[in-house]
Amino acid sequence: MSIVERDEAAPTRTDTEATRQVRQFVPDVDIYETDDSLVLLADVPGVKAEHLSVRLEKNVLTIHGRVDPTDAGGRNLIHAEYETGDYYRVFSLSDEIDQDRIDAKLRNGVLTLRLPKAARAKVRKINVSAES
Amino acid sequence: MAYRWGFVDPWRELRQLQREMNTVFESAFGRPAEAAPPCNVLASENDFLITCEVPGVTLDGLDISVMGDVLTVKGERKPADEVQPEAYHRRERRTRPFNRSIQLPNRVDPENVEAEYEDGVLIVHLSKAAEEKPRKITVKSV
Numbered sequence: 001m002s003i004v005e006r007d008e009a010a011p012t013r014t015d016t017e018a019t020r021q022v023r024q025f026v027p028d029v030d031i032y033e034t035d036d037s038l039v040l041l042a043d044v045p046g047v048k049a050e051h052l053s054v055r056l057e058k059n060v061l062t063i064h065g066r067v068d069p070t071d072a073g074g075r076n077l078i079h080a081e082y083e084t085g086d087y088y089r090v091f092s093l094s095d096e097i098d099q100d101r102i103d104a105k106l107r108n109g110v111l112t113l114r115l116p117k118a119a120r121a122k123v124r125k126i127n128v129s130a131e132s
Numbered sequence: 133m134a135y136r137w138g139f140v141d142p143w144r145e146l147r148q149l150q151r152e153m154n155t156v157f158e159s160a161f162g163r164p165a166e167a168a169p170p171c172n173v174l175a176s177e178n179d180f181l182i183t184c185e186v187p188g189v190t191l192d193g194l195d196i197s198v199m200g201d202v203l204t205v206k207g208e209r210k211p212a213d214e215v216q217p218e219a220y221h222r223r224e225r226r227t228r229p230f231n232r233s234i235q236l237p238n239r240v241d242p243e244n245v246e247a248e249y250e251d252g253v254l255i256v257h258l259s260k261a262a263e264e265k266p267r268k269i270t271v272k273s274v
Binding site: 028 | 176252
């Protein structure tokens with residue numbers, strides 16, 4: 001079972017209003033394996049479901065989220081520790097994932113992707129019967 | 133990693149390096165190098181808007197308090213499932229409890245605090261204390 005990160009830059013996007021390039025961030029992820037699937041959790045704070053795209057094409061999984069800046073309501077930014085922009089990260093999946101049954105959920109800024117293992121990649125337990 | 137001309141994000145590799153370094157520090161010292169969620173502070177004449185990126189916490193996992201000119205945000209996010217450490221392929225997301233205090237330039241009205249949590253971002257709206265708000269003085273012509 002493997003999931004490997006690919007070093008790919010996101011397509012350029014320009015802010016329509018300010019005509020400046022939108023910053024891009026690599027979201028933090030956790031990936032763990034259970035008996036029947038791989039689970040990927042990605043932190044994408046500020047992304048709404050309609051602005052999140054998860055694409056799978058030829059074993060390449062692309063996560064791309066867009067954040068619209070907070071409406072400042074005319075206020076000035078007096079202290080900044082983060083910037084908003086796009087989240088982008090690409091992984092290569094092995095064939096052992098059942099690509100038709102991938103499930104994606106977004107909740108509280110966390111994307112949860114369940115990547116079920118294909119039947120042949122699952123651990124099979126073989127019962128051993130004792131012969132007397 | 134190869135350098136490419138026309139690179140969209142020149143800092144990507146640096147951030148990648150930073151993340152890897154953080155992982156090294158975390159495993160060496162047993163605690164994240166950077167555990168506190170990042171916050172931005174916006175101000176107008178009368179109020180403050182503080183936004184913090186805290187993905188994955190639940191509302192009951194957030195504790196917000198205000199005293200004088202200090203806003204304190206405490207929280208914790210719990211791992212969704214019980215996962216054995218050896219089951220992880222990657223582990224970059226932080227699950228430690230955090231406790232952040234942000235000192236604002238003015239005292240705020242503790243009775244007038246509004247907080248909302250949306251898409252993993254906490255937004256706290258604070259009004260400046262009455263004595264801190266600018267007063268408009270009308271000049272009378274004599």
